[in-house]
Amino acid sequence: MSTVISYENEYFDPVTEEEALASNEFVKIIKINGRTKIREEYIGGVVVEVTYYQENEPTAEIFAQYPLPILVNIIHRKETRGNYLKEEMLSYNKDREIQFRSFAFNIVHQSTEQSICFGSYDLETGEVKNDSVVKTNMMLTGCCIYILL
Structure with missing residues (x-):
């Protein structure tokens, strides 16, 4: 490793x-x-x-590694389609409660780990919140442009 x-x-x-x-x-x-x-x-x-x-580590173990008042975001790599990987994130506040009640997602290129878009899900319906989706465009200069969809 x-x-x-x-x-x-x-x-x-x-x-x-x-x-x-x-x-x-x-x-x-x-x-x-x-x-x-x-x-x-x-x-x-x-x-x-x-x-x-996070892969197989218990969440409590991650929190123990990063004690309060450090804010912690935990990302799960969920599924792969071609060269792209969908990641879902939960953000925890200083009380170790979920800060964002909806799951956030990020679609990244597997080899470069560059984001192509991100947004969030509605916790009740599980549907993507269309007004939350942002497309990213990496320019040749290394600059990133954010485009609201």
Whole structure:
């Protein structure tokens, strides 16, 4: 199992570990076997929010790893269609209660992990909330454009 740690600044640009630690805001990305496992967001050298890609780990174990007041988002990789993967996310507040009552989703390219669209589901009906869907378009410059559908 190979683990790679990388860093991004607040604009999602890759930076070195030294540059990240010298800045006020940065993201630490932990990849296992080429797939993102954990994204830790830091402000002032302190973890403030974590996005954790859950596989078989119990949620309580994740919460124990990231104690209060760290905000935790847990993502489940759900289904694959061709080169694209659907991810669903639950966000937990500081009381470890689900902060967002509807599931959020993200459709990403498997090899690049770049999002092509994201949005949320209505918790009661399970249907996609059409007014929540945002399409993303990665430009050749690496810039991302968000298009409301």
